[in-house]
Structures are given as structure tokens and as C-alpha cells.
Amino acid sequence: MRLNVTVNGERRQADDVWEGESLLYVLRERLGLPGSKNACEQGECGSCTVYLDDVPVCSCLVAAGQAEGREVRTVEGLAEGDALDPVQQSFVDAGAVQCGFCTPGLVVAAHDLLNRVPEPSDEEIREALAGNLCRCTGYEKILDAVRLAAGAR
Amino acid sequence: MTISTETTGVTEAQGIGASPVRPDGTMKVRGEFAYSSDLWHEDMLWGATLRSPHPHARITGVDIAAALAVPGVYAVLTHADVPGVNRYGLEHPDQPVLAEDVVRYQGEPIALVAADHPETARRAMKRIEVGYEVLEPVTDSEAAVAGQGPALHPGGNVVRHVPIRRGEQNVTADVVVTGTYEVGMQDQAFLGPESGLAVPAEDGGVDLYVATQWLHVDQQQIVAALGLPPEKVRLTLAGVGGAFGGREDLSIQVHACLLALHTGKPVKMVYNREESFYGHVHRHPARMYYEHGADRDGRLVYVKAKIYLDGGAYASTTAAVAGNAATLGVGPYDVPNVTVDCWGTYSNNPPCGAMRGFGAVQAAFGYESQMDRLAEACGLDPVEVRLRNAMSEGTVMPTGQVVDSAAPVEELLTRLRAMPLPAERSGELDLRRLPGGVSNTTHGEGVVRGVGYAVGIKNICFSEGFDDYSTARVRLEAVGGEPAATVQTAACEVGQGLVTILQQIIRTELGVEQVTILPMDTSIGSAGSSSASRQTYMTGGAVRAAALKVRAALVAHAARVLGHEHTELSVAGGKVVSRHDGVLADLVDVLDGEAFDETVEWRHRPTEALDPETGQGNAHVQYGFAAHRAVVDVDTELGLVKVVALDCVQDVGKALNPQAVLGQIQGGSAQGLGLAVMEEIQTRGGVIRNPSFTDYLIPTVLDMPPMRIEVLELADPHAPYGLRGVGEPPTISSTPAIVAAIRAATGLALDRVPVRPEHLTGT
Numbered sequence: 072m073r074l075n076v077t078v079n080g081e082r083r084q085a086d087d088v089w090e091g092e093s094l095l096y097v098l099r100e101r102l103g104l105p106g107s108k109n110a111c112e113q114g115e116c117g118s119c120t121v122y123l124d125d126v127p128v129c130s131c132l133v134a135a136g137q138a139e140g141r142e143v144r145t146v147e148g149l150a151e152g153d154a155l156d157p158v159q160q161s162f163v164d165a166g167a168v169q170c171g172f173c174t175p176g177l178v179v180a181a182h183d184l185l186n187r188v189p190e191p192s193d194e195e196i197r198e199a200l201a202g203n204l205c206r207c208t209g210y211e212k213i214l215d216a217v218r219l220a221a222g223a224r
Numbered sequence: 225m226t227i228s229t230e231t232t233g234v235t236e237a238q239g240i241g242a243s244p245v246r247p248d249g250t251m252k253v254r255g256e257f258a259y260s261s262d263l264w265h266e267d268m269l270w271g272a273t274l275r276s277p278h279p280h281a282r283i284t285g286v287d288i289a290a291a292l293a294v295p296g297v298y299a300v301l302t303h304a305d306v307p308g309v310n311r312y313g314l315e316h317p318d319q320p321v322l323a324e325d326v327v328r329y330q331g332e333p334i335a336l337v338a339a340d341h342p343e344t345a346r347r348a349m350k351r352i353e354v355g356y357e358v359l360e361p362v363t364d365s366e367a368a369v370a371g372q373g374p375a376l377h378p379g380g381n382v383v384r385h386v387p388i389r390r391g392e393q394n395v396t397a398d399v400v401v402t403g404t405y406e407v408g409m410q411d412q413a414f415l416g417p418e419s420g421l422a423v424p425a426e427d428g429g430v431d432l433y434v435a436t437q438w439l440h441v442d443q444q445q446i447v448a449a450l451g452l453p454p455e456k457v458r459l460t461l462a463g464v465g466g467a468f469g470g471r472e473d474l475s476i477q478v479h480a481c482l483l484a485l486h487t488g489k490p491v492k493m494v495y496n497r498e499e500s501f502y503g504h505v506h507r508h509p510a511r512m513y514y515e516h517g518a519d520r521d522g523r524l525v526y527v528k529a530k531i532y533l534d535g536g537a538y539a540s541t542t543a544a545v546a547g548n549a550a551t552l553g554v555g556p557y558d559v560p561n562v563t564v565d566c567w568g569t570y571s572n573n574p575p576c577g578a579m580r581g582f583g584a585v586q587a588a589f590g591y592e593s594q595m596d597r598l599a600e601a602c603g604l605d606p607v608e609v610r611l612r613n614a615m616s617e618g619t620v621m622p623t624g625q626v627v628d629s630a631a632p633v634e635e636l637l638t639r640l641r642a643m644p645l646p647a648e649r650s651g652e653l654d655l656r657r658l659p660g661g662v663s664n665t666t667h668g669e670g671v672v673r674g675v676g677y678a679v680g681i682k683n684i685c686f687s688e689g690f691d692d693y694s695t696a697r698v699r700l701e702a703v704g705g706e707p708a709a710t711v712q713t714a715a716c717e718v719g720q721g722l723v724t725i726l727q728q729i730i731r732t733e734l735g736v737e738q739v740t741i742l743p744m745d746t747s748i749g750s751a752g753s754s755s756a757s758r759q760t761y762m763t764g765g766a767v768r769a770a771a772l773k774v775r776a777a778l779v780a781h782a783a784r785v786l787g788h789e790h791t792e793l794s795v796a797g798g799k800v801v802s803r804h805d806g807v808l809a810d811l812v813d814v815l816d817g818e819a820f821d822e823t824v825e826w827r828h829r830p831t832e833a834l835d836p837e838t839g840q841g842n843a844h845v846q847y848g849f850a851a852h853r854a855v856v857d858v859d860t861e862l863g864l865v866k867v868v869a870l871d872c873v874q875d876v877g878k879a880l881n882p883q884a885v886l887g888q889i890q891g892g893s894a895q896g897l898g899l900a901v902m903e904e905i906q907t908r909g910g911v912i913r914n915p916s917f918t919d920y921l922i923p924t925v926l927d928m929p930p931m932r933i934e935v936l937e938l939a940d941p942h943a944p945y946g947l948r949g950v951g952e953p954p955t956i957s958s959t960p961a962i963v964a965a966i967r968a969a970t971g972l973a974l975d976r977v978p979v980r981p982e983h984l985t986g987t
Contacts, residue, residue, distance in 0.1 A: 105262035
């Protein structure tokens with residue numbers, strides 16, 4: 072099938088998409104946007120989190136066809152040119168990035184949280200990020216990063 | 225020294241002891257860092273692996289005809305297509321690249337498919353017809369040691385027996401406590417799945433881009449299987465999404481190369497999460513029998529232990545894991561009489577090998593559970609009994625090795641005990657702070673609190689006489705009017721932040737700000753594995769040694785150019801400085817088009833093999849120590865545990881990057897928490913029952929409590945900068961501390977991890 076989708080503000084088209092492909096697969100393998108990650112491909116780890124019409128979703132659980140005509144914003148679409156989004160900068164500064172495989176999903180999830188709740192409590196941060204697994208950091212520095220980003224925005 | 229504070233400031237801000245940001249951090253937060261599963265090549269194919277559904281079976285036939293006929297399929301390969309030796313392995317080459325006549329574990333690779341779409345490859349794979357004669361699986365380690373059951377390998381089912389004998393063997397004591405303990409099979413659960421891209425080359429060789437922990441040992445195994453000379457198999461490290469030991473053994477490496485060479489096209493392979501559970505080794509499950517004898521004051525007289533480690537179908541690193549569990553089997557305590565026997569065995573369970581803590585984790589659950597039992601038997605506080613037996617510098621280990629640098633077990637424990645405890649639950653109800661969380665399973669009724677302590681020990685670097693070295697090349701030259709250094713190694717950055725550390729070392733030693741870390745590949749000598757908490761020590765040591773050679777050559781050159789005694793000169797902040805006259809010149813002017821380039825192969829001091837009868841020998845290079853205190857709330861009605869606090873004190877010798885040290889302690893502690901209360905690959909008859917993140921749970925941000933951490937820096941005079949490996953110790957003591965806290969809360973014996981709800985409710 073042919074898929075038309077707006078990604079990071081740009082209209083994109085993909086041809087010969089197999090109906091069983093996920094939005095994650097199309098982003099990574101057909102549109103040259105591998106930033107969203109493939110850690111579990113079953114909606115458990117959150118590493119593939121993207122905005123779909125401004126709502127964060129696990130793109131591995133979205134069939135490619137469901138994205139037809141809709142707007143997707145991925146981790147690659149958060150920075151403005153060379154200027155990182157404050158959430159991205161805070162992850163770097165706080166040491167919240169080790170292997171970094173969870174980072175794109177966590178950055179999008181934290182970005183969404185701070186859009187909804189500009190000054191979240193620790194409990195609110197934990198609840199908002201509970202769907203994103205990280206195996207390296209023990210989450211302490213991820214919490215630091217979100218607090219730092221909240222202060223910076 | 226009279227260098228200006230400004231230039232000193234520049235160097236120190238980015239040198240060792242500071243916490244500069246990671247050089248790959250920006251790319252990682254932008255989603256632009258290329259992990260091994262992100263790779264793409266024009267005209268590439270996708271590889272898939274057919275795996276055995278049976279833990280133990282004879283293969284009666286493989287028919288690939290139907291799979292080959294699927295449109296879009298380019299190759300279907302079996303063991304007959306392996307041109308070299310169809311065996312690989314880290315310590316013993318006992319594992320087939322593709323199974324021949326027998327499969328020994330569920331998930332063992334049998335055939336490979338390359339196709340133009342991953343789904344095509346998967347569908348074709350399902351059309352391969354394999355005939356099986358299913359055999360009874362061998363699953364019991366103790367039976368293997370007793371010589372029972374069919375031999376899975378020509379030498380029988382014992383991979384290694386490690387005896388340790390120290391002091392009196394028939395000694396008695398006034399107080400004796402015994403226990404039998406079990407540790408479940410833990411998974412590394414790195415988030416970046418096994419993956420890579422193999423590209424056939426015009427010279428008949430292949431270039432492999434892969435996520436791994438040790439490029440050169442991969443290369444050795446690949447060339448043997450492909451029957452190619454090493455120069456025709458070139459490896460480059462692709463972005464690694466975590467490792468924790470799970471990438472020490474081969475996964476897609478030989479398979480992707482075989483498909484690429486066979487089809488003449490680039491081949492990408494990526495496991496999904498389920499396949500990843502079958503595609504790498506796990507932490508050895510253990511059964512341990514301990515007997516501790518002490519005097520009435522709680523001072524240890526002897527420890528006897530039998531430790532059985534189930535290595536699964538193939539050897540992997542089982543022999544070394546058994547060596548660690550045995551030599552570290554009594555823990556960080558001074559024990560005059562020791563009788564330990566540790567066995568690593570074969571079975572038809574999933575293969576087990578390296579995971580963070582490597583044998584020390586299993587033993588620690590045994591000996592720390594015993595120390596709590598001893599405390600109770602002697603009427604002592606759990607910390608007090610540990611203090612009375614704490615080892616220290618000068619202690620003789622069960623191997624006879626004298627510990628010759630700091631072993632601050634007493635200080636770790638006293639500092640830990642002095643940390644403030646979290647406040648008792650009171651007043652306002654917040655479900656999120658209770659066991660069960662927002663599932664609203666309790667408002668505090670049936671919830672009890674407990675506190676537990678544990679301390680652990682780990683050997684750092686490779687042991688038992690292994691020739692452990694790392695190779696580093698450092699180049700200094702002027703680039704664009706600035707002095708710039710380049711570092712080349714084959715050391716795998718797996719997330720731990722080695723790339724940052726190497727930059728810091730260069731800044732400190734050469735006084736230049738701009739440091740480029742070249743991609744890691746096999747065009748330079750081996751760096752050894754990113755394992756055993758060793759890379760900062762080993763590749764850090766190699767880079768430092770190469771930098772010192774560069775500095776010596778540079779200073780000699782500067783002395784000639786500037787007409788000074790070279791013994792007076794040094795470099796700092798991008799300047800050449802004299803001890804007496806201060807800044808003499810800009811480094812870039814002294815370089816004046818010259819480049820200084822040095823390559824060094826660097827070793828730690830040698831270790832010895834263990835005596836095979838007595839287990840005596842100076843087997844380890846360095847020991848690392850951490851201690852944890854856990855506070856838990858337990859809902860006794862539902863068996864739910866909330867870890868309220870998990871505090872840690874660790875000695876790191878020298879914190880080269882304090883932020884990264886904390887990150888290692890926090891992350892390692894979280895993996896220990898996982899083993900304590902949730903993580904286990906559950907097998908039945910060799911079959912994995914939970915190969916997914918739905919059923920194999922790892923800690924989320926809701927499961928990890930805030931941590932108080934104290935880092936000690938007691939320099940090891942034998943190590944570069946006095947550093948002590950950081951990565952593994954925090955994984956070791958975290959688990960027993962949490963279980964001790966659950967025991968304190970509930971009064972239950974709890975002799976198995978992970979502790980599951982039914983262990984707490986008795987249902």
C-alpha cells in the first residue's frame with residue numbers, strides 16, 4: 072500500500088508498505104528516521120514513543136495504515152536546528168544517558184509530561200515515565216533530568 | 225607550578241575527577257546515534273534464524289526446498305553451508321554455529337534465511353521442515369555432578385569443578401548455621417536487541433558492523449567458522465544498546481556474515497525481544513548449600529559451601545563464573561577455615577554465561593543470607609556480626625591471596641548504618657508510596673516495614689592467569705590552529721561512558737581540550753572485553769600509558785625547540801609550561817606541523833591459576849566492595865513489596881567521572897533490585913515460559929526508590945590513578961540487602977530469589 076503521513080512537519084510518502092508493518096517500522100526502515108527505538112516491539116518498553124496527532128503512543132503498536140493522513144512527531148523533530156529542546160539538553164547535562172537506547176522514548180514522554188504539567192512532583196514524574204523501561208541508569212538521573220528540564224522551561 | 229588559573233581551570237573542568245558531558249550524548253538525545261539495529265545499506269537483505277522448539281532433540285532431517293521457493297528469498301543455509309569449523313565458544317568451542325544432528329536447548333539455531341523483507345524471511349523460515357526425535361531434557365545440576373543422566377557433551381556434564389581448601393578441614397564451632405539457597409536465572413535485558421549488518425567485500429572477505437563487548441574475540445570465532453584469515457573479517461562497533469555481559473557470546477555475528485558471503489549482498493539481522501531471550505546467555509541459576517561455624521561472639525571459625533551453577537547447553541564462560549563463585553564464595557569476610565566446592569554444569573536449559581557480577585552475585589545471596597542467620601543465632605545486630613568478621617587490607621583470602629590494597633568493609637558498613645533512614649509512613653495517604661501503588665490494593669493495612677544490610681565483593685579485571693591487556697593509540701597534532709588529540713582503541717563503549725573517560729584522561733595527561741575518540745574497530749589490537757568492571761582500568765590504563773609516551777616525546781621536542789631542560793617542562797591547558805618560568809609557549813606553536821603518535825599494549829600485573837586441588841593462588845588483580853541498606857514495605861496479605869529506600873556506599877579508589885560513577889551504582893543497584901523481587905527466566909523442562917517484557921519484568925521508575933549514595937576514594941596503588949572498577953559491585957549487595965529487609969519485615973526465611981508474592985503469602 073501507499074502511505075501518506077506528515078512527519079516532523081514534512082509530508083512524506085512511502086510505497087509498497089506491507090499491511091502488517093508498524094508505524095515504527097515505516098519510520099525506521101522506510102523514512103530514514105531510526106531515532107524511535109525497537110527494544111521490545113510489543114508496547115512494554117516505551118522506547119518507540121512518538122507523538123501521533125499530539126498524543127504520545129508506542130509506534131510499534133500503531134499499524135502503519137492507522138497513521139494515514141495524520142501527523143507524527145518523533146524524537147528527531149524536537150530540537151530546533153542545533154538547539155536542543157530543554158528536555159534533551161537536560162538529559163545530556165544530568166547524566167541521564169548511558170547506552171541511550173531508552174532515551175528517545177523517555178525524551179518524548181518527558182516532553183509530553185512537561186507540556187501537560189509544567190512543574191511535576193516526583194510522584195507525577197514517576198507515574199508519567201512508568202511506561203518507559205531503562206536498564207542502565209536506575210532512573211535516578213532521569214528524574215534529575217526531568218526536574219532540570221522543568222526548571223529550564 | 226605557575227601556570228595561570230584560567231588554563232588550569234579549562235583542563236581540570238574536563239579532565240579526570242570532573243564530569244564532562246558524554247561526547248555521544250547529544251546524538252543520543254536527538255535520536256541520531258546509529259545503533260546496530262539502525263544500520264541500513266542499499267540493496268540489503270534481512271536475515272532470520274530458525275530455532276529449535278525443543279530443549280533436547282535429535283534432528284532427523286531438514287528440508288529447505290519450500291523455503292527456498294518463497295519469492296524474495298535469496299538464501300537458506302544450514303550447518304552444511306558453514307565453510308570453516310562449525311563450533312564456537314568463549315572458553316571451549318563447543319557450540320555449533322548451526323545445529324547438526326542434535327539440539328541441546330530451546331532456541332538453538334538450525335537454519336538461516338535471507339530475504340528482501342523481514343516478514344518474507346520469517347515466513348520462509350516457517351516453511352523449513354525439520355524432523356525431530358524429541359529427547360528427555362537434562363535439567364538438574366546436582367544430578368550432573370553425581371554423574372547421573374545422559375552426557376550432553378563428550379567430556380560429560382561437568383564443565384568445571386573448583387575446590388577451595390584453606391585451613392583446617394575438620395573443624396567444629398559452638399554456633400553453626402546452615403542454609404540452602406537458590407538464585408533464579410536472570411536476564412541482562414539490555415534494551416538494544418542483538419543486531420548488525422554484514423557487508424561482503426570485494427576481496428572475498430566481509431565487513432561486520434555489530435553491537436558487542438569484545439570485537440577481537442568475536443573476530444577470532446568468526447574467522448574460524450568462516451574459514452577466512454583475520455584480515456578478511458573486519459569488525460566495527462555499531463552503537464550498543466546496553467550489554468551487561470549478554471553480548472560477550474556470539475549472536476548474529478557468524479550468521480550475518482554467512483548470509484552476506486553466500487548472497488553477495490549486505491545482510492541485516494535484528495532479533496525481536498522474544499528472540500533476544502533465546503539469542504544470548506543468561507545469569508547462571510544457582511543452588512547453594514552453606515554451613516557457617518562461629519564462636520559465641522559471632523566470629524567465624526569456618527565456612528563450608530557447595531555451589532551448583534547450571535550453565536545450560538554450552539560452556540560459554542561457565543568455567544570462569546564457577547571460579548568467581550568459588551573464590552569469592554565466603555564474601556568479604558576474614559575466614560580462617562574454608563571448604564568450598566563449586567561446580568558449573570551442562571544441561572538442556574538455556575546457555576548461561578556472563579552477567580554483571582559474574583558468579584559473585586549468586587554467592588553473595590548465599591553468604592549474606594547466612595550472615596543474617598548467624599547474627600540471629602548469636603543474638604547480634606546484622607551489621608555488628610559483619611563488622612566482627614569484616615576483611616581488611618592484609619586479609620588472607622580463601623585462595624591464600626593476601627589483599628594488598630584498601631578493603632574498607634568496616635567503613636562501608638559504618639557509613640551505611642549512619643545514614644538517615646526514610647521517614648515512617650504517616651498522615652496523608654499517597655497510594656504511589658505503598659506496595660501495589662495506584663492499583664489501590666492497600667491503604668496501609670497489612671503493610672509492614674523492614675530494614676536489611678548486605679555487603680559484597682567482586683574481582684576486577686580478568687583473573688586466574690589470563691593474559692589481560694588492552695591496546696591504545698594516541699596521536700597529538702595541530703588541527704585548525706588548535707592542539708588536538710586522537711584516541712584509537714578497540715574497547716567497546718556499551719553505554720558505561722568509556723568514551724568520556726578516555727577523553728578526560730587525555731585532557732589530564734596532555735593538557736588539550738579537543739580529544740576525538742575514533743570508531744572502535746579491529747584495525748588496532750585488542751582492548752579485551754567490556755566486562756569484569758575492567759575497561760576504565762585496562763583501556764584507561766593503556767590510553768594513559770600511550771599519552772605519557774606522547775607527552776615524553778613532545779616534551780623532549782619542546783625542550784629542543786625552546787632551549788629548556790626537558791625535565792623542567794610539562795604541558796597543561798594547551799601550553800608548554802616550565803616548572804620555574806611558567807608558560808613558555810602555546811602547544812600549537814611548539815607542534816608546528818609535527819605529530820606525535822604512540823601505540824601501547826598495556827597489562828595489569830599478572831595473576832596466577834588456581835591450584836586444581838586446593839584452589840590456592842593469587843588469582844585476582846583487584847577486589848571491589850559495595851554495601852547496601854534496603855528499606856522495604858511489604859503488603860503481607862498480597863505479597864507485594866515496595867522498596868522504600870536503597871542506600872549504597874562503595875569504594876571506587878578514584879572517581880574519574882563522579883557522575884558516571886553514580887550512574888553505575890544506581891543502575892547496578894536497580895538490576896540487583898530486579899533479581900531480588902521480580903526478575904527470573906522461568907523454565908520448565910528446559911522450556912522458557914516468559915520470553916517477553918510482558919512476562920519477564922524489569923524494574924520501572926516506580927519500582928526504584930531514591931538512593932542515598934556515598935562514594936569512597938581509597939586509592940589502589942597498583943591501579944591507574946588508584947581507581948577501582950565500579951560497574952559490578954553495586955549489583956552484588958543490592959539483592960541480599962533487599963531480601964534481608966523483606967525477612968526483617970515478615971519474619972520469613974526466604975531462601976530463594978526472586979522473592980515472589982506466593983513466597984510471602986504462603987499461597
